Structures are given as structure tokens and as C-alpha cells.
Amino acid sequence: MARQLLFTGVDGTWAAMRFGAAVGVLLIVQAALWVDAIGMTTEMIAPMLWRVIVREVAPLLACLVVIGRSGIAISTELATMRVDGELEVLDAQGIDPMTSLVMPRVTSMVFSVFCLALITATAMILTGYVGGRAVGVIRVSFVGFVDQLVGEIDTLDLLFFVPKTIVAGAFAAAICCLDGLSVKATITDVPRVSARAGIRALGAVFIISAILSILIYGRILIFEVI
């Protein structure tokens, strides 16, 4: 469990920060375009940044980082262990592979997605602010900017952020583990199973994200559905 947390969570921090920083800049560039087009102000950009980041992009990005770095690796590892007979070795010693291999990996991935989503969100807000200042879209001080963001915090956001990271992370982890364990007894199946696990986990993350958006906010994008 500790090793898995180290690999999935701690080692993934730098990648999450990189992606978060890059996407933060992209968001602010888009915001700058809107400023030019419809005359938006800083007061309007801060809530937009906050909502886009916390409600949608940060949890998704964290899931992408964890699936890309760890999910596919876990799937490959478990598939190889199955083909090599290592799971049988565990089983023969009275050690349940589900509790000794799958559960620690799922728990680590869930915890990592949550933590990396926080890190990603922080990186996006920081680079968003720096980028916004650089292109002249944001004209307030950093403290003022943070004040505006804090003012935008809604209990719905927290309600959304926690289940989105945890549920999506759990599904992605479970899919990667179970797909890895589903491999037949040939080593040539392993790459195919791993690739499939990655795609299915990504698909699940997007679908769960959409379902949670509908359930919590009652809308998809700008369209009211509930």
C-alpha cells in the first residue's frame, strides 16, 4: 500500500503540477479572448476559473494523470503476474489476491486522485493568476484574487469535488485492476488488456463525471436537464 501510494500519489505530483500549470495558462488565454470579445472583467474571470477548475477540470486532469501513470501500469503488472503464475503463488500460500493486491491499489489510486486533484487545482489557479497578470486580464493583487476565489466557494463545489475524485478514481482503479486480472494465460494478451483497461478507465471517468454533473448541478454545460 505504501509503495503504491508512493508510486501513484507522490511520484505523480510533478506530472499533475505540470499538467495543471499548462491547463491553467490555456484557461486564462481563453479568458483573455472573452475579455476582448465581450468585455469581461476580473470579477467575472475569478468565478469562472474557480468553477471550471474545481468542478470539472482538476478532477478530470488528476484522473488522467493517475490512469496514464499508474492505472495502465497496474493493469500490466497484474496481468503479467497472472500469466506468470504469481497470483497462484499468492493464492497457494493462503493470501487473497483481492485483499493483498487489488484493494491496496484501488485505495491508493482513490487517495491519489483526490490529492492530485487538489494539487492540480492549486497549480492551475497559480498559473492562471500569473498568466492573467501577464496578459493583462487580471489586474488585482494575488491576495485580492484569492479573496475573490474564496468568496466563490460553494458547498456544492465541495460536495462535487469529493465524490467526483473519489468515485471516478475508484472506478478507474477497479477497471484497471479487474481488466488486468482478466487476462488469459498468454503473455501476448498483456499489452492488449492493458491498453483496453486504460481506454475503459478513461471512458468511465468521463461518463461518471458527466453523471455526477447532472446529479449535482442538474445540467450539462449550459443546458438544464433536471
Add this chain to the structure above:
Amino acid sequence: MGLYKAFDALSETPLVLELQRVTQRPAFESGLELLEVDLELHAGELLTIQVDAATRTRSFASLIQGILHPEAGVVRFLQQDWRGSNYQRHFWQRSLIGRVFEGQAWIENLNVDENVTLAARHHGMQLSDITSSIQHWCNYFGMDKLASRRPAFVAPATLQIHQWIRAFLGNPKLVILESPLQYLAQKWVKVFLDAVAELMSRGTAVLWLDSRTDLPFSEVVGPCQRLRADQGKLHSMNLAHGGDNE
């Protein structure tokens, strides 16, 4: 169909392993085939099954441990079969079985010493007991300590001795030995048989699956039941038992 008793003189001791009319056709052609086989193994007994050199025994050993299930018949360990969904009981029962594997025997991303102690730690064996037991068997096999490298970097012969130690840890009720002397020089035969005799004296039942015909079981371990697997049947090799026991 006769019922094999591993060693009649000891049959008053508790029954450890029982196969009743077990049929298994392994998925792989080289696996050991069983056709309505009966078998009994009591505490403190040694039962050897000689197989062809081309026959793999892994599926048969897994069948005994309840990891694979027979097409027909019943496998009982300590009077309990492996059917049903009480997996906790199954895992607990397997924790009482030591096994020297044929083929893959290690979790590759753990060091060998971690591998050796993994099951004992998992099943709550006291660290002091693990340490003393390992020390005992290390001394027995002339080793200073367990290897602390990944299995891929350890010589096959050394790994095989570590497999022995792992199988013998924690006073198992049954030890399954699949070609336990492969990769090892002839000088190890006597050492290992002595270790098996010590294990048996503690009440452990031993099932030895091997293709070798030159092992001096009777000289070192004493009387034991010897069977030969052939075309799905087990035939007695003990002259005292009057040949085939079908």
C-alpha cells in the same frame, strides 16, 4: 477402485489429505491427468508420486490446495473439502500447507526474503517465531541468512533452497513438494531428505511429486508409500503392497 493409504502402520494418525474418486483433465497437455483417483495421506506420512519427466505437476498441486477444482470427485484437507464460497476458510486452510512450486514460485517485485516471510507475516505468525524458524532452517541448509535481492538476480539453486525454507515455515500440516531437488547437486539429496524426515517427525504430512527415480526415500525417511502416475491412474511402487493397487 482401491483406496490408497499412504502408510498403513500410521493410519491411526489424523487424516490430512483425502482424494475421493477425483477426475481431472488439465487444460495443458503436459498436466497430470487423474481418472477417478482415491488417495489418503495421514499426519507424519510421506507419499511420493512419480510422474513422467514431461509431466507437469502444478495443476495437481493446485487441485489439492483447492485453487483448481476437479471435474468429478472430492478433495478434502483436514476433513474439509474446498467446495462452497467460504473463501476465508479456504485461505486459512491453505495457510496450513507449505509448497515447493514447480515453475514460477516468486512474487517478482518483492525481495526473496520478503517472499519467504510474506505468508507467515500475513497469517499473523509472531516475528520472533518467524526469525527463529528461518534461522533453524538456514542453519540446516548451511546458509547465513536469506537472500535480500529480487528473485531474478538469485541463482535457481539458491532460490530452490529458499523455497524449501518457505514451505517449512510455521509447522505446516501438509507440505507439497513439486520436484524439490531440481537445479540442485546430488549432495543436497541427503540433506533435504533429512529435513523432510524432521518435518515428518513433527507430524507434517508430505506429498512429493517428482520424475526422479533415484531418490533413497526408504533409507533416509523410512517406510513410505510410493506411487507412479500413469494414464490417469496411480499405481503402487511398493513391493510390500503387492504392486498395483487399483
